[in-house]
Amino acid sequence: MSVEEEMKEIVAQIVHVDKSVLTREGSLRKDIKADSLDIVQAMVAVEDKFDIEIPDEEAQKFQNFGDFINYVERRVAEKEKV
Amino acid sequence: MPLKGKLTLVTGSGRGIGRAIALKLASQGSDIIVNFFRRREAAEKTAKDIEALGVKAEVIRANVGDPAKLNEMFDTIATKFGHLDILINNAASGVGRSVLDVDIKAWDWTMNINARAFLLCAQRAAKLMEGRGGKMVSITSLGSSFVLPSYAVVGISKAALEALTRYLAIELAPKGICVNAVAASAVETEALKFYIREGLMKDIRQATPAGRMVIPEDVANVVAFLCSEEAFMIRGQTVVVDGGTSVAPFITVEKEERR
Numbered sequence: 001m002s003v004e005e006e007m008k009e010i011v012a013q014i015v016h017v018d019k020s021v022l023t024r025e026g027s028l029r030k031d032i033k034a035d036s037l038d039i040v041q042a043m044v045a046v047e048d049k050f051d052i053e054i055p056d057e058e059a060q061k062f063q064n065f066g067d068f069i070n071y072v073e074r075r076v077a078e079k080e081k082v
Numbered sequence: 083m084p085l086k087g088k089l090t091l092v093t094g095s096g097r098g099i100g101r102a103i104a105l106k107l108a109s110q111g112s113d114i115i116v117n118f119f120r121r122r123e124a125a126e127k128t129a130k131d132i133e134a135l136g137v138k139a140e141v142i143r144a145n146v147g148d149p150a151k152l153n154e155m156f157d158t159i160a161t162k163f164g165h166l167d168i169l170i171n172n173a174a175s176g177v178g179r180s181v182l183d184v185d186i187k188a189w190d191w192t193m194n195i196n197a198r199a200f201l202l203c204a205q206r207a208a209k210l211m212e213g214r215g216g217k218m219v220s221i222t223s224l225g226s227s228f229v230l231p232s233y234a235v236v237g238i239s240k241a242a243l244e245a246l247t248r249y250l251a252i253e254l255a256p257k258g259i260c261v262n263a264v265a266a267s268a269v270e271t272e273a274l275k276f277y278i279r280e281g282l283m284k285d286i287r288q289a290t291p292a293g294r295m296v297i298p299e300d301v302a303n304v305v306a307f308l309c310s311e312e313a314f315m316i317r318g319q320t321v322v323v324d325g326g327t328s329v330a331p332f333i334t335v336e337k338e339e340r341r
């Protein structure tokens with residue numbers, strides 16, 4: 001499974017939505033009505049899954065789900081290089 | 083330097099009250115372990131400021147609500163230092179909701195970080211304090227005994243924390259470990275500014291008998307006292323730091339009268 005697919009599974013499970021509503025353009029907060037607890041739990045679950053750290057300072061820059069996916073993909077790729 | 087050579091862990095000390103406590107204890111000579119969860123930059127800045135006071139600082143990331151992560155943090159402390167003198171249980175999180183809107187997810191999240199974490203930290207810390215004694219201080223709030231707006235689950239978690247403080251104080255007394263808590267009323271921090279901005283709380287600066295709001299350093303000063311040898315006979319207590327608000331619920335203080 002790709003990073004994107006895995007992230008969709010994690011988020012769908014935490015926010016209780018169908019994976020199909022999760023798009024790269026959509027905002028977790030505005031479009032699928034995730035609250036702040038959902039978001040922090042999704043961050044933590046993604047961190048645990050890929051063994052990376054997503055500091056709040058970075059997360060605050062995400063405008064939509066796509067930014068979140070791009071960040072994680074980049075971090076995973078960096079890790080694989082090492 | 084009353085705490086010279088001591089080692090202190092302050093949970094959630096990258097910012098806010100935890101940061102003020104870390105800096106206060108560092109200024110008294112203690113080396114500090116700065117624990118954080120999401121804001122690494124803030125934690126590293128705190129560590130730098132601690133080192134500028136001439137003591138050592140170590141940054142450890144751990145979500146204290148997750149037992150595996152909490153245990154990893156203590157494993158690191160055990161291997162790197164082999165002991166601990168002071169545990170400050172400060173980290174807290176929560177979901178601002180009314181009681182009827184608290185779901186299991188919000189309950190578990192809040193209780194695990196605010197109450198269960200102290201149980202698990204205290205169990206691990208007590209082992210690291212064996213044969214040398216120590217201090218444990220938790221940070222709690224008036225929401226444990228009073229009803230604050232949208233604060234239900236946090237208030238409940240703080241009540242559990244205070245009860246745990248009493249039980250631990252007695253059980254750990256024979257080991258030379260002093261356990262207490264400090265309860266603050268609204269303290270001027272980022273979290274509070276958020277509550278006021280969102281309209282979840284009134285701006286209470288005017289209503290504090292002492293004439294100003296509690297600031298993080300007020301809490302840190304009392305924590306430092308509870309960590310000193312002078313406080314040896316204080317056990318299992320929750321010391322209130324609120325500028326007098328909780329004992330004067332029916333009095334509105336006018337600005338002129340205060341002076």
Ligand SMILES: NC(=O)c1ccc[n+]([C@@H]2O[C@H](COP(=O)([O-])OP(=O)(O)OC[C@H]3O[C@@H](n4cnc5c(N)ncnc54)[C@H](OP(=O)(O)O)[C@@H]3O)[C@@H](O)[C@H]2O)c1
Pocket residue numbers: 093094095096097098099100117118119120121122124144145146147171172173174175195221222223224265266267268269270271272273274
């Ligand atoms: N502010 C008030 O008015 C007030 C009043 C009474 C009592 N208190 C109590 O004082 C303490 C500190 O409050 P504050 O106002 O300074 O809070 P804050 O500004 O919101 O900071 C919370 C701190 O806790 C850390 N934290 C949160 N969840 C964590 C977790 N799961 N694992 C590890 N660390 C975690 C945060 O780390 P990151 O920076 O990494 O996110 C941050 O350092 C809390 O126990 C709070 O209940 C506050």
